[in-house]
Amino acid sequence: MSITRLVRPDIRGMQAYDAAEQVDDTVRLNANESPRQCPIGNFRRPLNRYPEVRPQKLQKALAGRFGCAVDELLVTRGSSEAIDLVIRTFCQAGKDSVLVTSPSFSMYRHYARVQGARLIEVRTSPEKDFAIDVDALLDACDDTTRLIFVCSPNNPTGTSLESAELERLLRERGDASAIVVDEAYIEFGDKSSATRLLDRYDNLLVLRTLSKALGFAGARCGAVAGPADVVRVLSAVQAPYALATPVVECVEDVLEADQLALAERAVEATVRERERLRTALADYDFVTKVWPSDANFLLIRVVDAPRVMRQCAAHNVLLRHFGGDLDDCIRISIGSRDENEQLLRALGSLGGASDG
Ligand SMILES: Cc1ncc(COP(=O)(O)O)c(C=O)c1O
Numbered sequence: 001m002s003i004t005r006l007v008r009p010d011i012r013g014m015q016a017y018d019a020a021e022q023v024d025d026t027v028r029l030n031a032n033e034s035p036r037q038c039p040i041g042n043f044r045r046p047l048n049r050y051p052e053v054r055p056q057k058l059q060k061a062l063a064g065r066f067g068c069a070v071d072e073l074l075v076t077r078g079s080s081e082a083i084d085l086v087i088r089t090f091c092q093a094g095k096d097s098v099l100v101t102s103p104s105f106s107m108y109r110h111y112a113r114v115q116g117a118r119l120i121e122v123r124t125s126p127e128k129d130f131a132i133d134v135d136a137l138l139d140a141c142d143d144t145t146r147l148i149f150v151c152s153p154n155n156p157t158g159t160s161l162e163s164a165e166l167e168r169l170l171r172e173r174g175d176a177s178a179i180v181v182d183e184a185y186i187e188f189g190d191k192s193s194a195t196r197l198l199d200r201y202d203n204l205l206v207l208r209t210l211s212k213a214l215g216f217a218g219a220r221c222g223a224v225a226g227p228a229d230v231v232r233v234l235s236a237v238q239a240p241y242a243l244a245t246p247v248v249e250c251v252e253d254v255l256e257a258d259q260l261a262l263a264e265r266a267v268e269a270t271v272r273e274r275e276r277l278r279t280a281l282a283d284y285d286f287v288t289k290v291w292p293s294d295a296n297f298l299l300i301r302v303v304d305a306p307r308v309m310r311q312c313a314a315h316n317v318l319l320r321h322f323g324g325d326l327d328d329c330i331r332i333s334i335g336s337r338d339e340n341e342q343l344l345r346a347l348g349s350l351g352g353a354s355d356g
Contacts, residue, residue, distance in 0.1 A: 002230050003178050003203045006146050008092050015187065017052045021181040028141040043249050051245045052202055054235065055091055058248055061255045062223050066208050067195045071228040074235050079184055079209040079222030082234075083149075084111045086180055086205060086224065088166050089237050090146040093115035097147040099140060101132055103326055105155045105182065120145065123325070126301070129291055129318040130157035134165045138172050147254075148173065153189050158293025160191050170201040172207050178230075180205045185265050187213030188274070190296025202227050212265045212296060214254055221251045274334045277343075284347055297333045308350065315346030 026069065031050055038047040045051070055075060063073045076082040087098060087108075093116030100108045112119050122140045123129040137148060148169070152161040168176065170179050181194045183206060194206050203224040211217035218305040221243070224234060234266035243251075274293060281300055284288045286308065289301035302308050305328055309321050317339075320331040334340065 002229055003175050004227075004233060005175065006075065006090055007176060007230075007233050008089065010092075010186050011089065011237065012233070015212045017053075017240045019240050020050070020053065022050070024159070027271075033040050038106050040202060040353070041246060044243055045245050045249065047245055049245075051243060052250055053240045054245055055248045055267060056253055058255075060200055061252065062208075063225075063314040065255065065260075066223060066225055067193055068198055068206075068207070068225040069228070071221050072198060072231055073225050074231050074238065076222050076224060076238065078211060078220045079207040079218075079224070080107055081181075081220075081238075081242070082087075082222055083107050083182075084114070084206050085234050085237055086113050087117060087149060090178060091115050092164050093117065095144060096146045097142065097144045099137060099145050099177070101137070101149070101154070103130070103154075103156060103324075104149070104151045105184075108149045108151075110327065111270045117146075118144065118159050120340060124157070124159070126232070126289075126329075129153065130159045130166070132159070132161045134161075134169045134172075137169060141173065141177060145177050147180055149182060151184070152191070152194075153185040153294035155184065155295065156297065156326070156329075158185075158297065158321070159297060160189055160294045160337045163191065163194075167197065167201075168263055170197070170255045173203060175203055177238060178203050178205055178226075180207060184209045184212055185295035188271055188296045191294070197267070198225060198227070205230065210254070212253065214263050215262075215266060216251065216254055219247050219250050221247060273337060273340055274298060277332070277334065277340055280344055281347070284350070286350060297331050299326075299329055299331050301329050303328075303353065308347070311350050312343065313345045315342065317343050317346045319343075329352075 031035050032080050034048045036048060059073060059075055062071045062075055097118040097120050098112040099120040102123050109119055120140050124132060138222035150161055183193055186193055197204055205224055207224055212257060278290050281287050285299050286303040291299045305321050312319050
């Protein structure tokens with residue numbers, strides 16, 4: 001059975017916005033656009049015209065990259081928008097719940113709150129390298145649990161969920177919940193994307209982004225992949241013309257083979273630097289733990305996190321300290337070799353690096 005039955009009943013049959021027709025080589029007097037070509041920028045498409053409601057060429061290119069059918073993909077303004085869309089589409093305010101693991105990416109909680117959805121949190125343990133316990137997720141679900149967010153690799157812990165465990169979760173929940181796998185960092189690990197499971201599981205949604213491995217955070221482009229009937233509903237909820245012409249064209253360009261090859265080399269360099277930093281960081285006396293990571297960051301535990309943050313800031317290096325359960329931890333994004341050297345110098349000024 002399709003998980004469209006989990007979509008909010010008040011919007012289940014909703015049609016997409018009926019946008020003005022766009023036909024090449026016609027006189028377009030149907031969209032209240034300006035006839036004056038805007039002289040700003042050097043784009044292939046005229047900026048005085050609305051962009052495509054859903055950019056087809058981009059959709060096709062991204063479906064190819066992410067390994068799903070074109071009608072199984074909706075392109076979004078970053079995967080952040082996809083998180084918002086999914087929660088708004090599936091959760092009735094004051095009634096339905098969203099299950100998340102903790103610690104994880106805070107935007108799930110943020111958008112659940114905006115939508116008035118109840119949050120169910122399942123803690124993961126630093127002693128078990130923050131591994132997701134699928135039995136704990138299953139136990140925490142109740143009849144209202146519409147969505148389960150699985151961030152893999154997880155931000156900020158860098159942990160991935162094993163494929164067999166993800167499949168167990170998909171099977172056990174069946175059409176009772178949609179399982180949303182957020183793969184923002186998947187290119188930095190060695191696991192294959194859950195999109196390969198789309199043919200087998202009707203309750204799977206996969207989030208992808210161009211912000212990390214493709215180095216395109218400024219363009220705001222991501223996607224949600226899932227069953228075509230669910231993607232149709234998400235598309236009806238999304239704003240028309242969601243992606244601006246300059247973004248569409250830049251993303252088309254970054255998906256060309258030569259650009260993809262460059263991005264892949266950059267990912268390889270990041271992974272090398274991550275492993276180098278992992279060893280180097282473990283050498284400082286005040287660093288008591290460096291967790292393994294499948295992402296482009298490392299989570300470390302330190303003796304005095306505020307002091308480390310202050311000292312790095314004084315050396316012009318910004319790190320991320322979250323507080324709460326991670327009060328003694330710091331997340332470090334992997335930079336270029338030079339940036340990472342600057343980080344090590346800043347940490348070195350705190351003293352306590354062992355020899356060698
Ligand atoms: C796990 C995870 N998902 C999604 C996002 C959102 O990415 P974007 O909206 O740039 O695609 C981030 C950003 O840091 C993230 O860490």
